Amino acid sequence: MSTLSSNTYGFSKRFAAIAAAAGCAVSTSTALAFPAVTTGGTASAWTRGSADGSHLDSRQQVYGATTKEFGQKARSTTDRERLIASLRGYLTLQENWDGEGAAAPNLNSLRAAMHFACALTDEVLAPAPMLHASGNAGLLWEEDGLYGELEFLHGSRAAYYFECGSNKHKGIVQLPAVEVPAILQQLLPKA
Incomplete structure (x- = not known):
């Protein structure tokens, strides 16, 4: 399974719906983040939402996934x-x-x-x-x-x-x- 991680570049850390749809696991390390593919797979878009999961955008509502559901840690930049x-x-x-x-x-x-x-x-x-x-x-x-x-x-x-x-x-x-x-x-x- 591919893993998506995020680093801090000013986008919401809520992009798990897209990852879930693509069959990827997600990890985040900050409240505002930009998604990045770390081990294959692609992410063609990201979603906005609140860091605590209280607000989901339409793609997250459709897929029912939140970032919290994927508890992996972000990896360090090589x-x-x-x-x-x-x-x-x-x-x-x-x-x-x-x-x-x-x-x-x-x-x-x-x-x-x-x-x-x-x-x-x-x-x-x-x-x-x-x-x-x-x-x-x-x-x-x-x-x-x-x-x-x-x-x-x-x-x-x-x-x-x-x-x-x-x-x-x-x-x-x-x-x-x-x-x-x-x-x-x-x-x-x-x-």
Whole structure:
């Protein structure tokens, strides 16, 4: 069964009727919340109602479900989700975002970085997002003597540079659609 959770973004925490209709369990953590799919399934809409269940909108009345009936706890946001959210946040920037003439963020580069982030396993240390003055998205690792950087280029390619002690690795690699290239699997720091 899919689980819907909610986080605080100003919408009512009452959307259980839609989840019930979709066969999903619901969890909420605050009085005002925005529904989010956490393990598959989809939520195409949400409902408004009071947090205590005293007011139900028409969809909740039809399905007879309330948020209280699904007592699951909300899960924490993962490092990967925070990374993707930060990368998506770059989409709001415009040309000269750094005050020094930087190019506007490159949508294709940001997409490639988000796809790459989705392909990372939990065994890999979460990188920090970055945006180059060229507008290209990047990922950065700095941990215990290791420095690593990826820049997502056009044509589904990434430039990489990793340094650990006296060992240095750099190059350009083609990025497959759903996996991390073998060379990068060897270089990425483990969590």
